[in-house]
Amino acid sequence: MANPLMVMYDEEFKQINAVMEKLLREANSKVIFLVDKNGQLISGVGETERFDTTSLASLTAGNIAATGGLAKLIGEKEFSILFHEGEKDNLHISIVAGRVILVVLFDARSSLGLVRLRVKKASEELATIFDGLMHKAEEKEKSGESDFPFAEITDDDIDNLFS
Amino acid sequence: MSFINYASREINCKIVYYGPGLCGKTTNLQHIYQKTAPESKGKMISLATETERTLFFDFLPLALGEIRGFKTRFHLYTVPGQVFYDASRKLILKGVDGVVFVVDSQEERMDANIESLDNLRNNLEEQGYDLDKLPFVIQYNKRDLSNLVSVEELRREINLTKVPDFEACASSGEGVFETLKAVAKLILIDLKKGR
Numbered sequence: 001m002a003n004p005l006m007v008m009y010d011e012e013f014k015q016i017n018a019v020m021e022k023l024l025r026e027a028n029s030k031v032i033f034l035v036d037k038n039g040q041l042i043s044g045v046g047e048t049e050r051f052d053t054t055s056l057a058s059l060t061a062g063n064i065a066a067t068g069g070l071a072k073l074i075g076e077k078e079f080s081i082l083f084h085e086g087e088k089d090n091l092h093i094s095i096v097a098g099r100v101i102l103v104v105l106f107d108a109r110s111s112l113g114l115v116r117l118r119v120k121k122a123s124e125e126l127a128t129i130f131d132g133l134m135h136k137a138e139e140k141e142k143s144g145e146s147d148f149p150f151a152e153i154t155d156d157d158i159d160n161l162f163s
Numbered sequence: 164m165s166f167i168n169y170a171s172r173e174i175n176c177k178i179v180y181y182g183p184g185l186c187g188k189t190t191n192l193q194h195i196y197q198k199t200a201p202e203s204k205g206k207m208i209s210l211a212t213e214t215e216r217t218l219f220f221d222f223l224p225l226a227l228g229e230i231r232g233f234k235t236r237f238h239l240y241t242v243p244g245q246v247f248y249d250a251s252r253k254l255i256l257k258g259v260d261g262v263v264f265v266v267d268s269q270e271e272r273m274d275a276n277i278e279s280l281d282n283l284r285n286n287l288e289e290q291g292y293d294l295d296k297l298p299f300v301i302q303y304n305k306r307d308l309s310n311l312v313s314v315e316e317l318r319r320e321i322n323l324t325k326v327p328d329f330e331a332c333a334s335s336g337e338g339v340f341e342t343l344k345a346v347a348k349l350i351l352i353d354l355k356k357g358r
Binding site: 006007008009010012013014036037038039040042052054055058059062065066068069150151152153157158160161162 | 164165166167168169170171174175177205206208210219220222224227228230231233235238250251253254255257258344347348351352354355
C-alpha cells in the first residue's frame with residue numbers, strides 16, 4: 001500500500017480540538033475545520049452546524065490538490081497557504097505538517113493578518129500532535145497490539161451492511 | 164488510505180469511478196444518490212462544465228451502517244473521463260482505497276476503454292499503487308444499447324486479471340448497486356487482511 005492507514009485516537013483528538021478551540025477564539029473566527037489531504041473531515045469547531053462539513057472537506061482537499069498540481073508545474077513544492085476573499089466571509093486554508101489541511105472561516109470581525117499570525121502558532125502545535133500520532137500508530141503496529149476493529153470481522157458482518 | 168477515527172468511531176474509505184469520457188461514471192453516482200435513503204447520504208457535488216461534462220470530480224458521501232460499533236463511510240468520487248484532463252485524474256486517485264472501472268460497451272468505444280484502463284494503471288503506478296493489489300471491479304455499462312461488444316470479448320480485452328465484473332445500465336440503475344457493493348466488500352476484506 002502506498003499510504004499507511006491514518007488513525008485517530010481519543011487522546012489526540014481531544015488535544016487537537018483544544019488547539020482548534022483556542023485558535024477559534026484567538027483568531028476571532030467563525031468556524032475552523034481540519035481535513036486530511038484525501039478529503040476526510042478530521043474535526044470541526046465553531047458554528048459547524050451551519051455547514052455541510054463533508055462537502056466542505058472534500059472540496060477543500062480538491063482545492064489543495066489542484067493548487068498543489070499548479071505549484072509543481074511552476075517548480076514549487078506546494079502552496080502552503082490559500083486565501084479566498086468573499087463579500088462577507090473569507091477562507092484561510094493552510095497545510096499543516098505537510099499532511100493535513102486547516103481551514104479557518106472568518107468575517108470582518110477578524111483580519112487576514114490576525115488569522116495568519118494565529119494559524120502559524122496553532123500549526124506548530126498541531127504538527128507536534130500529528131507527529132506524536134504517527135509515532136504512536138507505528139509503535140502500536142510494531143508491538144502487534146491489536147485494537148484494530150476490523151481484524152476480526154467476518155464475511156457475515158460485511159454482508160449485513162448490504163442487507 | 165482509509166481513515167480510522169477511534170474518537171468518533173468511524174472508518175472512512177475512498178472509492179474512485181474511472182473510465183473513458185461519457186462511459187457513465189457520473190450516471191452511476193447519480194443513480195446511487197437517487198436511490199439512497201436521505202439519512203445515509205450527503206450532498207452530491209458535481210464540478211462540471213456548462214455542458215455537464217465532469218471538469219474535476221463528482222463526490223458523493225455514503226454511510227453504509229455499522230461494523231463492530233464503527234460507522235462505515237464511503238466517499239465516492241468520479242474522475243473527468245476526457246483525455247486532456249489527465250492532471251486532474253491523477254489528483255483524484257490520491258488516497259484511493261478501491262477502484263471501479265466503468266466500461267462503455269459500445270463497439271466504437273473499445274479503443275477508448277483500453278486507453279483509459281492503461282491510463283488508470285499508469286496513474287496509479289505514479290502514486291505508488293499497483294492496480295493488481297487494489298480492490299478493483301469492472302462494470303460493463305450501457306448494456307441496453309444495440310451496437311455492443313459481447314461480454315466474453317470485453318472480459319478477454321479488459322478484464323485481464325479476472326476481477327469481479329458486472330453488466331450494467333447506469334441510466335436505468337441496473338447493476339449499479341451490485342458494482343458498488345462488490346468494491347465496498349473488497350475494500351473491507353482488504354482492511355481486515357491489512358492488519
